[in-house]
Amino acid sequence: MHVELSAAEPSAIGADLVAVAAGARAVELGAPERAVTQADPVAMVFTTTPPLAVVALEPDIDGVRTAAARAVRACRGGGTVAWALDASLPVPVEDQVRALAEGAVIGGYDGRRWRSAEQPRGVERFVICGDGEELGPVADRAALVARWINAARELVDAPPNVISPAGLAERATALPQVTTEAIDPFQAGLGALAAVGGSSPAKPLLLVLRHEPPGAPDAPRLGLVGKAVTFDTGGYFLKPQADIVRQKADMAGGAAVVAALGAIAELGLPLSVTGVVPACENMLSGSAIRPTDVIDTAAGLTVEVTNPDAEGRLILADALWWARRDGATHLVDMATLTGAMRAGMGDVYAGVFAGDEWWRDAVVEAGNASGDLAWPWPLHLRYRPLIESTVADLRNTAGKSFGFPIVAATFLQQFAGEGPWAHVDMLGTALLDEDRGDAFGRGATGYGVRMLVELAARMAAHEHP
8 A cells, every 4th residue: 555645635546445533533524414423433424425434533653553454444445545634633643644654554454465356456546735845754654664563464464374483484584675594493402492393394483584774783773583483383283173273373473583684684774683492383183282291492401291282482592592692782582482471461461571671661762652552570689589490490481370471570580591682472462353343453453563673673763771
């Protein structure tokens, strides 16, 4: 979808649909009072050519973003949508433009790519009409990031026989302006990734993606680590039917990292960024890890497997070690890690953990500023004894009925090395079982792409040490 700004009236654009927020501007464009007051969430007015969509919205950035997505979805036949800016909204015009551009692209996503019928025509052009033509770069950047959000959504929504570890590697390799390497964990000594991925005939891989623009300083170097279990059965702790059907989304953290690298490279941010994505399947087979197995990690620590369904932290342990050894000065890992995070935070907020509060807060602020909502969670040394093992250096779960997200973060902290590190548990936000009434609708959200791009942009602007 092409997003553009125009000073012209919406009627002069040649649009297939004109859209406007419910309010005074809608009345100016000919909407009857009934349509303005009863839009729920969209009221269609067919007395003009083209038809007018009056869209109810909450008077904030998220509301404007959602309204743009709804307007795009209301244009059933595709083509062009013209949105009439409304200066009376209590949202600055620049923020309106940013939210409209992002919401339009997000709203144009169609996850039904594996139907045999021809893909229906979507909206190809979204024109923001009114003042603010000088805000073209704002719209361009928002639309660019939104396209990469949709790229992550497509990876997560894709069936697991398509996005296997090899399928994910194929798409990562195709990223423009990013160098990608696929590493065999068996040959590289990545014992935890090899142990988890050895349960499947689909070979596990460590994907390493690099954005190294000319002239970027050696430090800081941002390391982005994303869990990519492309299907998770739970292994010998087999998941129940209601949960296993969601497990193609257990690679959403890896998808976010891949798409964020694509966006960072296209934006040309003057910052060295490395993405490290451990990709595998966690299957139930004769070669699957067993409860009480002890595995070696790349960091040299041994881990007793007390729960084969807590495999994400195992593969992230090797990936964190790799990213730090590779030279990352600042680390963020993204993972659909614990069901308890979804139980506690729902599908709106992800939880963020870090050893350094200032770095945790930087990640949270980047998420909240960009639309990927995040909330700070605690870490404390007193959680460390919960992962002590009687037979190995560590165990991968505490064997307790409490504190699951914090215990998982505590485990990861043992492999994060020296320097700032943050862990984002995004299980609830990655895949929506139902439409929650915002721009995304049901299915994958691409959570994390905006957060990581915003964090990288702030680091590139020297806003964080």
